[in-house]
Amino acid sequence: MKNKKIYLEFIRIVACFFVIVNHTVSYVFWDYVPGGKTWCVSVFSFFLCKFSVPVFLMISGIVLLGKEDSYGKLFKRIKKIVIIIIMSSMLY
Numbered sequence: 001m002k003n004k005k006i007y008l009e010f011i012r013i014v015a016c017f018f019v020i021v022n023h024t025v026s027y028v029f030w031d032y033v034p035g036g037k038t039w040c041v042s043v044f045s046f047f048l049c050k051f052s053v054p055v056f057l058m059i060s061g062i063v064l065l066g067k068e069d070s071y072g073k074l075f076k077r078i079k080k081i082v083i084i085i086i087m088s089s090m091l092y
Helices: 006-031 037-065 071-091
Strands: none
Touching: 006 037
């Protein structure tokens, strides 16, 4: 990581926060009366936080966009990801 971009790390932190808020608020607003102030705030924050997952994908694209990899490196990276997915699926 020679050229670490600090602003991307800040965006990741904010996106992580919004993922946590999204997961916690999604179950909370079901307990409130629809139309109430608390319910409206919960629904607003729920939909506000939906941008966080696409942000992670965009950050990955930004980081990987500048790299000139060969097909061998690409398949090696895909192989690692597939192995991790299979192992985690077996453990789950």
